[in-house]
Amino acid sequence: MADQQFFSFMDAAGRASSVPRxxxxxxGRDQVATVAEPAITPASVPSPxxxPSPxxxPSPxxxxxxAPARPPDRAAVLKTLRSQVGCVSLARRGDGANFSTGCAAIxxxxxxxxxxxATLTDWIAAHDSAAAGTLAMLSAAHRLRQVPDRPLVIVDCxxxxxxxxxxxxxxxxxxxxxxxxxGGADAIWAIDQSLRSGATAAVWATLPMRVDDRDAxxxxxxxxxxxxxxxxxxxxxxxxxxxFSEVQFYVADKKRSAGNRMSERSHRQTTASDSKASxxxxxxxxxxxxxxxxxxxxxxxxxxxxxxxxPLTSTTTRPSKTxxxxxxxxxxxxxxxxxxxxxxxxxxVAS
Numbered sequence: 001m002a003d004q005q006f007f008s009f010m011d012a013a014g015r016a017s018s019v020p021r022x023x024x025x026x027x028g029r030d031q032v033a034t035v036a037e038p039a040i041t042p043a044s045v046p047s048p049x050x051x052p053s054p055x056x057x058p059s060p061x062x063x064x065x066x067a068p069a070r071p072p073d074r075a076a077v078l079k080t081l082r083s084q085v086g087c088v089s090l091a092r093r094g095d096g097a098n099f100s101t102g103c104a105a106i107x108x109x110x111x112x113x114x115x116x117x118a119t120l121t122d123w124i125a126a127h128d129s130a131a132a133g134t135l136a137m138l139s140a141a142h143r144l145r146q147v148p149d150r151p152l153v154i155v156d157c158x159x160x161x162x163x164x165x166x167x168x169x170x171x172x173x174x175x176x177x178x179x180x181x182x183g184g185a186d187a188i189w190a191i192d193q194s195l196r197s198g199a200t201a202a203v204w205a206t207l208p209m210r211v212d213d214r215d216a217x218x219x220x221x222x223x224x225x226x227x228x229x230x231x232x233x234x235x236x237x238x239x240x241x242x243x244f245s246e247v248q249f250y251v252a253d254k255k256r257s258a259g260n261r262m263s264e265r266s267h268r269q270t271t272a273s274d275s276k277a278s279x280x281x282x283x284x285x286x287x288x289x290x291x292x293x294x295x296x297x298x299x300x301x302x303x304x305x306x307x308x309x310x311p312l313t314s315t316t317t318r319p320s321k322t323x324x325x326x327x328x329x330x331x332x333x334x335x336x337x338x339x340x341x342x343x344x345x346x347x348x349v350a351s
Contacts, residue, residue, distance in 0.1 A: 098110075098112040099114050099115055099229070100139070100142045101115060102141070105314055106249075106285065106299065117143070118227045118229070119220075120244060121230065121247045121249070122232050122238065122247070122248040123136040123231065124235070124239045124248065126250065126251065126252035126253070130251045131253075131281070132234075136232075136233050137204060138309065140201075141307070144175060151177050155190050155194070155205035155206070157207060157209070159180065163176065169307045187207070188211070192219060195225075195226050197226055199226075201228070207233065207234050210238075211238075213244075216244040219232075220244040232245065240288075246291045247289060248288045248289035248290075254283060280304055280310075281303075282300055282302055283300070283301050284300055286298045299312075299313065
């Protein structure tokens with residue numbers, strides 16, 4: 001017994017047992033075999049008759065937390081998305097960055113009481129003799145009074161700009177920077193750089209060519225980056241097309257028939273002010289597009305010798321088909337949404 005060494009092991013019940021050293025390996029193997037092959041009793045095997053009954057189904061309150069949640073409400077999702085990305089039809093928040101168009105009646109149409117300085121405004125002319133360029137220049141003159149230390153950049157694409165007329169409208173000659181680009185690409189680049197720099201009071205430009213969505217979006221981002229308004233004078237082809245401008249006016253000359261002219265002559269008063277007012281051309285201004293406002297409003301105006309806009313009559317009409325609010329062309333999307341099914345011609349099979 002002296003040459004044998006005993007080791008104490010804890011059995012399954014937690015009691016110490018004396019095992020000889022030479023039997024330790026065999027005892028360990030027996031224990032491993034005992035743990036690896038647990039006994040299976042008949043009570044541990046579920047029987048077919050012991051299936052859970054419908055009454056024992058878990059209640060909705062006992063559903064585990066990892067179960068899929070119910071889909072959110074559609075209205076709540078749309079409300080969240082609008083609050084995150086905004087909406088094109090919503091008006092900008094008033095931050096005191098608006099300037100007048102030169103006519104209080106037209107300013108009342110706009111949500112902020114005027115044009116926003118970080119946006120584009122389209123003045124669409126019905127024809128070459130329309131006063132779209134004149135009204136855009138009057139807006140630029142009001143912007144210069146608001147920012148007295150910055151110049152006005154004039155991008156003359158078609159060579160129709162006449163500096164003395166701008167001086168008569170209230171734009172000082174020493175605050176003009178006139179650019180005459182050679183082509184459409186140079187004109188877009190000049191307008192983009194002038195708007196983006198933030199060193200100018202405004203950019204007045206004539207755009208006789210067609211502007212695609214990419215260039216229009218480029219100018220919009222430039223105006224927002226430089227916090228500089230862009231006053232764009234465009235042709236009739238731009239009316240009704242998608243635009244990235246926040247406000248769009250349509251300017252046409254009011255034609256008077258011969259009968260109306262005769263009645264005006266017969267009812268004309270002898271005062272000097274009335275005789276001068278009858279000599280001015282009457283223009284019809286239509287609000288085709290505005291963010292957060294009502295489109296379709298019209299007003300008849302006259303511009304006198306002192307560069308003052310005189311409103312005559314104002315009406316509100318229903319939005320026409322030209323009152324579009326899209327900011328990108330969607331003709332392809334509409335075609336994909338409403339495809340036309342074309343039938344293949346049937347081939348005659350010879351018998």
